[in-house]
Amino acid sequence: xxxxxxxxxxxxxxxxxxxxxxxxxxxxxxxxxxxxxxxxxxxxxxxxxxxxxxxxxxxxxxxxxxxxxxxxxxxxxxxxxxxxxxxxxxxxxxxxxxxxxxxxxxxxxxxxxxxxxxxxxxxxxxxxxxxxxxxxxxxxxxxxxxxxxxxxxxxxxxxxxxxxxxxxxxxxxxxxxxxxxxxxxxxxxxxxxxxxxxxxxxxxxxxxxxxxxxxxxxxxxxxxxxxxxxxxxxxxxxxxxxxxxxxxxxxxxxxxxxxxxxxxxxxxxxxxxxxxxxxxxxxxxxxxxxxxxxxxxxxxxxxxxxxxxxxxxxxxxxxxxxxxxxxxxxxxxxxxxxxxxxxxxxxxxxxxxxxxxxxxxxxxxxxxxxxxxxxxxxxxxxxxxxxxxxxxxxxxxxxxxxxxxxxxxxxxxxxxxxxxxxxxxxxxxxxxxxxxxxxxxxxxxxxxxxxxxxxxxxxxxx
Amino acid sequence: xxxxxxxxxxxxxxxxxxxxxxxxxxxxxxxxxxxxxxxxxxxxxxxxxxxxxxxxxxxxxxxxxxxxxxxxxxxxxxxxxxxxxxxxxxxxxxxxxxxxxxxxxxxxxxxxxxxxxxxxxxxxxxxxxxxxxxxxxxxxxxxxxxxxxxxxxxxxxxxxxxxxxxxxxxxxxxxxxxxxxxxxxxxxxxxxxxxxxxxxxxxxxxxxxxxxxxxxxxxxxxxxxxxxxxxxxxxxxxxxxxxxxxxxxxxxxxxxxxxxxxxxxxxxxxxxxxxxxxxxxxxxxxxxxxxxxxxxxxxxxxxxxxxxxxxxxxxxxxxxxxxxxxxxxxxxxxxxxxxxxxxxxxxxxxxxxxxxxxxxxxxxxxxxxxxxxxxxxxxxxxxxxxxxxxxxxxxxxxxxxxxxxxxxxxxxxxxxxxxxxxxxxxxxxxxxxxxxxxxxxxxxxxxxxxxxxxxxxxxxxxxxxxxxxxxxxxxxxxxxxxxxxxxxxxxxxxxx
Numbered sequence: 023x024x025x026x027x028x029x030x031x032x033x034x035x036x037x038x039x040x041x042x043x044x045x046x047x048x049x050x051x052x053x054x055x056x057x058x059x060x061x062x063x064x065x066x067x068x069x070x071x072x073x074x075x076x077x078x079x080x081x082x083x084x085x086x087x088x089x090x091x092x093x094x095x096x097x098x099x100x101x102x103x104x105x106x107x108x109x110x111x112x113x114x115x116x117x118x119x120x121x122x123x124x125x126x127x128x129x130x131x132x133x134x135x136x137x138x139x140x141x142x143x144x145x146x147x148x149x150x151x152x153x154x155x156x157x158x159x160x161x162x163x164x165x166x167x168x169x170x171x172x173x174x175x176x177x178x179x180x181x182x183x184x185x186x187x188x189x190x191x192x193x194x195x196x197x198x199x200x201x202x203x204x205x206x207x208x209x210x211x212x213x214x215x216x217x218x219x220x221x222x223x224x225x226x227x228x229x230x231x232x233x234x235x236x237x238x239x240x241x242x243x244x245x246x247x248x249x250x251x252x253x254x255x256x257x258x259x260x261x262x263x264x265x266x267x268x269x270x271x272x273x274x275x276x277x278x279x280x281x282x283x284x285x286x287x288x289x290x291x292x293x294x295x296x297x298x299x300x301x302x303x304x305x306x307x308x309x310x311x312x313x314x315x316x317x318x319x320x321x322x323x324x325x326x327x328x329x330x331x332x333x334x335x336x337x338x339x340x341x342x343x344x345x346x347x348x349x350x351x352x353x354x355x356x357x358x359x360x361x362x363x364x365x366x367x368x369x370x371x372x373x374x375x376x377x378x379x380x381x382x383x384x385x386x387x388x389x390x391x392x393x394x395x396x397x398x399x400x401x402x403x404x405x406x407x408x409x410x411x412x413x414x415x416x417x418x419x420x421x422x423x424x425x426x427x428x429x430x431x432x433x434x435x436x437x438x439x440x441x442x443x444x445x446x447x448x449x450x451x452x453x454x455x456x457x458x459x460x461x462x463x464x465x466x467x468x469x470x471x472x473x474x475x476x477x478x479x480x481x482x483x484x
Numbered sequence: 485x486x487x488x489x490x491x492x493x494x495x496x497x498x499x500x501x502x503x504x505x506x507x508x509x510x511x512x513x514x515x516x517x518x519x520x521x522x523x524x525x526x527x528x529x530x531x532x533x534x535x536x537x538x539x540x541x542x543x544x545x546x547x548x549x550x551x552x553x554x555x556x557x558x559x560x561x562x563x564x565x566x567x568x569x570x571x572x573x574x575x576x577x578x579x580x581x582x583x584x585x586x587x588x589x590x591x592x593x594x595x596x597x598x599x600x601x602x603x604x605x606x607x608x609x610x611x612x613x614x615x616x617x618x619x620x621x622x623x624x625x626x627x628x629x630x631x632x633x634x635x636x637x638x639x640x641x642x643x644x645x646x647x648x649x650x651x652x653x654x655x656x657x658x659x660x661x662x663x664x665x666x667x668x669x670x671x672x673x674x675x676x677x678x679x680x681x682x683x684x685x686x687x688x689x690x691x692x693x694x695x696x697x698x699x700x701x702x703x704x705x706x707x708x709x710x711x712x713x714x715x716x717x718x719x720x721x722x723x724x725x726x727x728x729x730x731x732x733x734x735x736x737x738x739x740x741x742x743x744x745x746x747x748x749x750x751x752x753x754x755x756x757x758x759x760x761x762x763x764x765x766x767x768x769x770x771x772x773x774x775x776x777x778x779x780x781x782x783x784x785x786x787x788x789x790x791x792x793x794x795x796x797x798x799x800x801x802x803x804x805x806x807x808x809x810x811x812x813x814x815x816x817x818x819x820x821x822x823x824x825x826x827x828x829x830x831x832x833x834x835x836x837x838x839x840x841x842x843x844x845x846x847x848x849x850x851x852x853x854x855x856x857x858x859x860x861x862x863x864x865x866x867x868x869x870x871x872x873x874x875x876x877x878x879x880x881x882x883x884x885x886x887x888x889x890x891x892x893x894x895x896x897x898x899x900x901x902x903x904x905x906x907x908x909x910x911x912x913x914x915x916x917x918x919x920x921x922x923x924x925x926x927x928x929x930x931x932x933x934x935x936x937x938x939x940x941x942x943x944x945x946x947x948x949x950x951x952x953x954x955x956x957x958x959x960x961x962x963x964x965x966x967x968x969x970x971x972x973x974x975x976x977x978x979x980x
Contacts, residue, residue, distance in 0.1 A: 423717035424690070450709050452716040454690035 034062020036330030036342030037160030163331035203288030379428030395477030453477035803868035845894035
């Protein structure tokens with residue numbers, strides 16, 4: 023059939039970015055995607071649809087809680103679920119069509135179907151076998167579940183089903199207090215559901231800075247989410263229109279049940295390599311089912327690369343994108359740059375939560391002396407005006423050199439504010455460098471600057 | 485791009501002045517080809533190119549002071565058309581401002597002379613001068629130099645007034661031209677945010693602030709940020725190194741008590757040369773560190789003089805070197821050091837480092853000051869070899885041509901104050917050594933020998949030593965052995 027310089031398997035953020043970059047570098051590129059639309063999990067059943075629902079429900083929340091305070095009188099809006107779903111669908115369409123357009127613009131061939139790799143240098147879709155000097159596997163991930171719990175995407179749902187419910191539930195049980203569970207829990211709580219989050223560990227958002235975990239949980243509780251921490255789910259009994267979750271409290275082994283209309287299983291995701299034929303190829307995998315790669319995203323088979331959720335590292339769309347660019351550049355004979363120490367993480371609730379670099383716990387484990395500069399949004403004029411003063415910025419800097427080692431933000435637009443710190447960290451900047459940079463007033467970003475000042479002589483506005 | 489950095493300059497030498505660039509931006513350079521010459525208090529060092537290529541840009545211009553490992557220049561791959569690199573250093577700003585303005589620069593002052601003091605201005609601002617008419621006189625450690633006007637015109641601005649210190653290649657004044665404005669800064673003023681590579685970079689804001697507050701020049705900071713940017717901790721590190729090395733002692737010195745006007749008019753203030761400042765600091769360090777004291781003895785030079793008289797001609801004929809006293813003293817000291825090794829040792833932290841060799845430092849006075857060339861493995865040399873080595877090194881010391889390496893590594897020092905007429909004195913230790921022998925004038929004195937009064941040529945000997953590791957007994961014993969070996973040189977032969 024056809025012959026390409028690069029065939030990318032998977033049209034998600036990792037795959038489509040790799041394909042576009044490769045094409046930019048002059049390589050003849052094709053991208054294989056079996057879904058009806060490009061964009062992978064992120065655009066179709068992940069990041070983008072969830073952000074649409076979060077945005078819509080956040081507006082509802084503002085209308086219900088803050089409008090009258092601002093003199094905007096009248097009854098709060100009611101929810102037309104069909105319309106909200108249609109809006110979400112439009113957002114998805116706009117994005118996925120956008121990728122299609124980019125493919126046409128960059129002359130990337132979209133091969134529709136599900137790929138397998140019969141041999142190195144060959145990609146089979148349906149009955150067609152194409153040749154490719156290089157292959158990039160970007161097949162992504164799928165939701166995982168707990169043993170014994172079956173997902174039917176109607177009553178017991180993964181994030182995919184949770185985004186497409188027939189109607190907002192009255193009672194939602196969320197298993198797993200990670201990013202996905204909390205975001206979707208937020209959405210439905212705002213829509214009036216009684217949401218209970220059941221988490222195995224004692225803190226939400228495992229791996230995040232401990233102070234953020236505690237403060238964030240308190241804030242979510244105020245928003246109406248209930249938490250059952252330190253609980254191990256034993257089973258989920260699904261009936262036609264409701265379910266029963268049985269869990270055991272780890273500290274005393276006591277068993278409890280929770281009734282819900284919908285149970286969202288948000289315990290994580292696992293790499294997806296079905297049907298690729300990697301076993302037959304003899305490709306090396308990790309214990310957790312990920313594809314093993316070297317520092318240049320090469321797999322154990324020369325000419326085959328892998329990026330994104332299917333390899334090690336944080337399962338984040340932007341990590342996949344950076345790797346996609348880097349792998350394309352490596353294939354084109356250049357140097358691929360991904361700085362794994364400066365990959366931000368964001369939770370798109372309200373307030374947003376964002377972080378980059380080390381947590382205090384990381385630094386304590388490393389026995390690295392550090393100092394903390396913290397600033398509450400209560401001291402930020404813009405945040406106060408926008409009823410968004412809940413939260414803080416925390417910057418961690420080396421105690422001796424003042425170099426920024428990490429930052430943790432809970433507050434308005436945290437996901438955008440974090441990038442200033444990312445740039446600073448890429449340049450090895452000190453907290454003082456940030457503090458000496460002029461920040462426009464009145465913006466949320468001033469809180470970042472104040473936190474940087476707090477690493478030195480102290481904030482001005484606290 | 486390959487960086488050219490200042491090499492290690494030597495023990496306790498932290499900075500140098502860029503004296504001469506042999507290459508300019510755009511020139512092709514071969515690996516190891518000498519690019520420029522740096523001057524320190526003690527020596528002149530040439531900097532070879534680390535790679536072959538083209539000299540891309542010069543970061544430290546002639547006249548600038550640079551620290552160890554500071555960036556001097558960049559070399560890019562390939563020979564070929566030079567991209568004119570931005571001229572960074574202020575002292576090298578040669579371009580006249582307006583068409584008519586001409587800079588009056590400090591001329592080349594001489595080998596290993598990096599700075600001068602302006603002693604006299606013959607002309608004032610506003611005076612009309614002819615080309616080649618003398619404008620001012622500069623003084624260095626070695627010479628006085630007059631500076632002629634580079635062109636005819638009017639002296640419009642003087643940057644270095646009488647008494648000011650200027651570096652070789654610095655700017656003294658500006659002549660002619662309507663605009664003396666766009667006034668380039670005086671020779672010492674720093675250039676704005678000098679790029680340390682050919683990339684368009686800025687040092688971090690915190691670093692700039694720290695440098696300004698500490699009064700430290702960008703040259704003294706080694707930038708470790710992206711593309712060579714100076715980061716905050718780079719400045720902190722530079723300050724820490726500066727603090728632990730010969731730093732300005734100005735802060736420590738108490739201000740002078742006010743002088744009456746009558747006395748003030750009869751005083752002349754002369755700035756200490758860099759060499760003298762260094763000597764001053766090292767001497768104080770030596771005194772402050774060692775538990776130093778001196779033990780004395782006297783030696784009857786009759787026998788040594790007799791040996792010399794009898795054999796000096798034959799010696800000179802065979803070895804081509806004059807038989808002096810130094811070989812006797814050196815041999816006597818090496819002999820005594822074997823018996824009292826702690827005098828040849830060094831303290832390092834809580835360890836004593838005993839050395840199984842003797843690198844003998846022979847102090848030599850030069851027009852610019854005291855230097856101590858080292859004769860390596862003196863204990864293994866013959867009389868003739870010692871005499872030759874001393875003569876050779878002494879001559880080069882006087883000419884200021886000793887290298888850094890030739891002045892390092894000494895384990896013991898002999899200092900001869902007798903040549904100046906000193907009868908008795910207590911020398912200062914040469915750190916990190918633990919002993920120094922002071923020789924003095926040979927003077928005939930009446931001595932009592934076997935109940936008789938006889939006239940003998942006597943010399944007082946002094947041994948200053950570090951009591952931290954040399955005990956009184958050791959010090960006295962050492963000196964006695966030296967005396968014995970000199971009073972009866974046969975002891976050297978028989979190892980007694």
